[in-house]
Amino acid sequence: VSQRAGLLELGPAAPVGGAPPPMSPAEKLDPLPDTFILQPPVFHPVVPYVTTIFGGLRAGKMVMLQGVVPLDARRFQVDFQCGCSLHPPPDIAIHFNPRFHTTQPHAICNTLQAGRWQAEARWPRLALRRGASFRILFLFGHEDMKVSVNGRHFLHYRYRLPLSRVDTLGIFGDILVKAVGFLNINPFPEGGSEYPVGHPFLLGSPRLEVPCSRPLPRGLWPGQVIVLRGLVLPEPKDFTLSLGDEAARVPVALRASFANRTLAWVSPWGRKQLILAPFLFYPQRFFEVLLLCQEGGLKLALNGQGLGATSLGRQVLERLRELRVSGTVQLYCVHH
Known part of the structure; x- marks a missing residue:
């Protein structure tokens, strides 16, 4: 997965409590303010x-x-999944x-429950074109999901499984x-100005014990x-994130106090x-640490x-x- 530092370029910011304004796919995109971003973007x-949706959907x-x-x-x-297991396959609350x-x-929306697809919902006028760029926005309400394509409403799909079960995004095809x-x-739902507070996953959702240890059988390479x-x-x-050798020595560690x-x-x-650099760890906030191994050392990115x-x-x-990995954190993913 390729990532880069900086803010996600997703178009002009929406007014508080409102939807983003329409835009052309060819229009130059501007970064969204930090306050709208709930977890680090992926480029x-x-x-x-397949990736975790921090805190699930709501x-x-x-x-x-x-x-x-x-x-x-x-x-x-684009699947909004209830977990990420391979066998058995997870339920898919929303299949776009x-x-x-x-x-x-055309476009199909459906729900997979206990390995069985339910009745398809079909939209015959597809708002996407081969060879064309797009911006798709999935907006989750209390009873249904709305989808817009390039700033225009395309469809809405009523939930058949509880939205609170969704914790994984899958993109295929x-x-x-x-x-x-x-x-x-709305980044300020209660009149505050802080980055949105995160909440632990529901009971039964994947999480890792801390302290956490993972073997690196082949070491690290550029x-x-x-x-x-x-x-x-x-x-x-x-x-603390530490890297140790076979003699249990720790040549390098990353430590946040x-x-x-x-x-x-x-x-x-x-x-x-x-x-x-600015200290980017905050209580009850999600974080992503990325270490890139390169000739001569390790390059660090935090929250993008x-x-x-x-x-x-x-x-x-x-x-x-x-x-x-050790410390006062709840850990959801260790990938190397």
């Missing part, structure tokens, strides 16, 4: 793509896709499926996705990416290299913002055999 994901959330329909596209689908290969291109955004229709996603707990003390709001690289014997790098020799990187 140029490789399809098929009324007032939006998911936005920007991309292009290939000239030879037959069909693609444009089809281009038929005599009359013939589609080139440039960006995926997870937004809030181009490898480590991704951590989680939620900072209400009264946090610290957070909530007491003095500092982020630092910690090398052997406790030497600290402060990261001179690049925060610099630390130096490590290639031989040191190759000898790293364990990834450990």
